[in-house]
Structure formats: structure tokens, C-alpha cells
Amino acid sequence: MPGRHFLQIPGPTNVPDRILRAMDRPVPDHRGPGLPALVGEVLSGLKQVFQTTRGEIVLYPGSGTAAWEASLVNTVSPGERVLAFNIGHFSHLYADCARRLGVAVDEVDLPWGDGVPPHLVRERLAGDTAHAYRAVLVVHNETSTGVASDLRAIREAMRSAGHPALLLVDVVSALGSLDFRFDEWEVDVALTGTQKGLMLPPGMAILCAGPRAIEAGARSTAPRYYFDWRPVLEETRRGYFPYTPATLMLYGLREAVRMLLEEGLPTVFARHRRLAEAVRRGVTASGLSILCRDPALVSHSLTAVVVPAGADAEAVVRAAAQRLNLALGTGLGRLKGKAFRIGHLGSLNELEVIATMAGVEMACAASGIRVPLGAGVAACQRFLMESHVAAAQTAAR
Numbered sequence: 001m002p003g004r005h006f007l008q009i010p011g012p013t014n015v016p017d018r019i020l021r022a023m024d025r026p027v028p029d030h031r032g033p034g035l036p037a038l039v040g041e042v043l044s045g046l047k048q049v050f051q052t053t054r055g056e057i058v059l060y061p062g063s064g065t066a067a068w069e070a071s072l073v074n075t076v077s078p079g080e081r082v083l084a085f086n087i088g089h090f091s092h093l094y095a096d097c098a099r100r101l102g103v104a105v106d107e108v109d110l111p112w113g114d115g116v117p118p119h120l121v122r123e124r125l126a127g128d129t130a131h132a133y134r135a136v137l138v139v140h141n142e143t144s145t146g147v148a149s150d151l152r153a154i155r156e157a158m159r160s161a162g163h164p165a166l167l168l169v170d171v172v173s174a175l176g177s178l179d180f181r182f183d184e185w186e187v188d189v190a191l192t193g194t195q196k197g198l199m200l201p202p203g204m205a206i207l208c209a210g211p212r213a214i215e216a217g218a219r220s221t222a223p224r225y226y227f228d229w230r231p232v233l234e235e236t237r238r239g240y241f242p243y244t245p246a247t248l249m250l251y252g253l254r255e256a257v258r259m260l261l262e263e264g265l266p267t268v269f270a271r272h273r274r275l276a277e278a279v280r281r282g283v284t285a286s287g288l289s290i291l292c293r294d295p296a297l298v299s300h301s302l303t304a305v306v307v308p309a310g311a312d313a314e315a316v317v318r319a320a321a322q323r324l325n326l327a328l329g330t331g332l333g334r335l336k337g338k339a340f341r342i343g344h345l346g347s348l349n350e351l352e353v354i355a356t357m358a359g360v361e362m363a364c365a366a367s368g369i370r371v372p373l374g375a376g377v378a379a380c381q382r383f384l385m386e387s388h389v390a391a392a393q394t395a396a397r
Contacts, residue, residue, distance in 0.1 A: 005327070008342055010343035019255045030241070035240060042250055046257060049198075052182035055183070056233055058233060069101070069227055072168075075134070076222065081104040083136045116138055141172075145304050146290070148178055148298070168213075203249050204246055286361055289306040307339065324363060344356070361373050
């Protein structure tokens with residue numbers, strides 16, 4: 001099909017040409033003298049993106065799923081207990097990953113469309129007077145539901161309970177899109193992949209590990225070899241790796257970090273907030289419903305849209321792909337057929353959001369859902385223009 005393919009799933013996201021050009025080079029010697037400077041800039045830049053001075057960056061060729069496993073085997077031993085909250089497809093899978101590694105998981109099942117309630121975190125930890133929980137597992141931005149839990153409030157709840165559990169956080173669809181503060185929120189491990197807010201192809205797992213987590217890693221009895229982060233931390237301090245790294249991805253990652261820091265993290269977060277709000281205005285104006293029930297917890301990297309009763313969300317996704325060359329996210333797990341997802345993260349601008357909203361309306365109409373064509377697009381445009389006017393007035397003061 002001629003024209004641009006609109007990749008508007010919640011990841012992988014569109015890779016900017018600047019990053020592709022950075023990766024388009026001969027494969028370097030991963031033991032050569034040029035690698036330490038590259039690795040050093042990547043690690044220091046990622047620390048800024050995680051907003052940390054105390055955390056250490058750990059890199060593996062892999063995916064976010066690999067990062068899940070690395071976060072667990074380095075901090076929790078088999079037979080130890082963790083607390084997890086099932087608020088969506090990926091939070092459930094993170095808990096299941098721990099379970100398959102021999103960890104005892106207390107998984108609290110909550111309605112999909114809600115965030116992790118801080119009061120429940122405090123209640124469960126306060127009741128654990130023996131401090132059996134070694135860690136609390138949280139997905140910051142649940143990619144299946146478009147809900148961003150309040151990590152600051154969760155950490156405050158843990159502090160209020162006086163519990164020493166580690167805080168392990170999946171930031172796969174949050175980092176580089178939503179404000180995430182590793183140090184300020186006292187996160188112990190944060191994990192992500194390269195294919196979302198970092199604007200890279202899939203292929204690298206990234207973790208940020210704090211001092212308490214690294215100390216726990218020295219005590220963990222979990223079997224580990226490839227995912228043992230101790231040799232990775234030791235080698236990367238010298239600019240190398242204990243395995244063959246994804247060298248071309250490192251060049252792309254360096255460029256991605258440069259782009260985020262050049263734009264400025266506050267500006268990156270503001271852009272995502274603005275584009276997300278435009279999408280939400282468009283969805284609502286089209287007569288569709290947003291899955292996230294609490295407006296304070298709406299994700300700025302994706303929107304999960306609930307179709308009317310009797311409609312098939314999978315038909316919307318198929319119509320978008322077949323008729324418009326537009327890729328939308330399908331409903332996952334218990335949301336299959338009931339919701340579809342619009343990704344609005346990474347390298348994205350206003351015109352792309354407006355075009356995506358037009359495609360959503362057309363795909364809905366093509367699949368039999370009655371929507372007022374143009375209403376969502378107009379709502380997007382109005383909000384974006386209003387935000388431009390407001391910004392200009394603020395700058396003129």
C-alpha cells in the first residue's frame with residue numbers, strides 16, 4: 001500500500017531517521033579501544049533519563065521480559081515472598097515470571113482500568129509484621145489498560161508501613177514518555193526495553209539498580225548466569241561487557257538519549273501530556289469510552305478505548321490495518337475484543353496524532369461502530385490550537 005505506514009501501537013514505536021543513521025555503520029570490535037567512550041556516554045545519559053545519581057545501569061541484549069527476569073533473579077531468592085498487583089496483562093505476567101522462578105507470589109487481583117491503590121499497599125505491608133515480603137512488584141504504566149499508577153504515593157505508603165521490601169518497577173512504556181524519578185521515589189529496580197519511549201527497535205533490556213537492590217543481589221541464591229548483573233556491572237565500569245553486546249543498538253541508544261536530553265525531559269513529558277490529552281478529547285468526542293476510570297491516572301503514552309457493547313474491538317484493529325495501513329494495539333488478555341489501544345509515545349507530533357484520530361474514526365465506522373466522523377479530529381485540533389494559544393500568551397507575559 002503506498003504512503004506512510006502509521007505505527008500507532010503502544011510499542012514498538014517509530015524509529016527516527018537520526019537514530020537509524022546512527023546505527024547504520026560497520027559492526028565495531030566489541031573489545032576494541034573505541035567502545036568505552038560509547039558505553040560511558042550511554043550509561044551516564046541513561047542515568048539522566050532515569051533521573052538518578054545513585055542507580056547503576058545494567059544492559060542486556062534482550063527484551064522487557066528479559067529485564068523482568070533479571071530484576072527478580074538478582075534480588076529475590078526462590079521460596080521468598082513478593083507482593084504483586086494484577087491491574088492488567090503485563091502486571092500479571094510480571095507476577096507470573098516471579099512465580100515460575102520459584103518465588104512465592106501474593107498477587108492481588110484488581111479491576112483492569114484501575115491503578116495500584118497506595119492504601120492497599122500500606123495495608124498489605126503493615127500486616128506483614130514478620131517482613132516476609134522481599135519486594136513489591138509494580139507496573140508504572142500498564143500498557144494493556146492505559147493506566148499509570150502513582151509511584152510517589154506507593155513509595156509513601158511503603159514508608160508509612162515501615163516495611164523494608166524492595167520496590168521493583170516495570171517502566172517499559174513509561175521511561176522517556178512519563179515523568180519517572182528513580183531517586184526521588186526511592187525505586188530499587190526499574191526495568192525497561194528500548195522499543196517504546198526510547199524510540200529504538202526492540203532488542204535491548206535496560207535496568208537501573210539502586211544500592212539496596214545491588215546489595216540484595218550479592219545475597220540472592222537464585223540460579224543465574226546470563227542475567228547475573230554482578231559481572232555486567234563490573235565490566236561496564238571499564239566500558240566493556242561480559243558477553244557480546246548489541247553493538248549497533250548501543251550507537252542507536254546513545255543517539256536516542258542525546259535526542260531526549262536535547263529536547264529536555266520536562267519538554268518531552270509535556271509533549272506526551274499534550275498529545276495524550278488531544279487523543280483523549282478525540283476519543284470522547286467520537287462517543288467512545290476510555291478504559292482508565294480515574295482521570296488522575298490516565299497514561300500519557302497510550303489510550304485504551306472500550307468499544308460499545310456488542311461491537312468487536314478486533315474488527316476495528318483489522319479495518320485500520322487492511323483499509324488504512326494504520327496499526328492500532330489489540331486488546332490483551334481479558335480485554336480482547338472489548339478494547340483497542342492507541343499508542344501516542346516516542347517520536348510523535350501533532351499532525352501524526354490528528355491523522356491517527358481520523359484513522360480511528362474511519363476504522364470504527366468501517367467495522368460497524370456508529371461514530372460522528374470528524375468529531376474526534378475536530379476535538380483534537382481544537383485542543384491543540386488552544387494549547388498553542390495558551391503557550392503563546394504565557395510566553396508574552
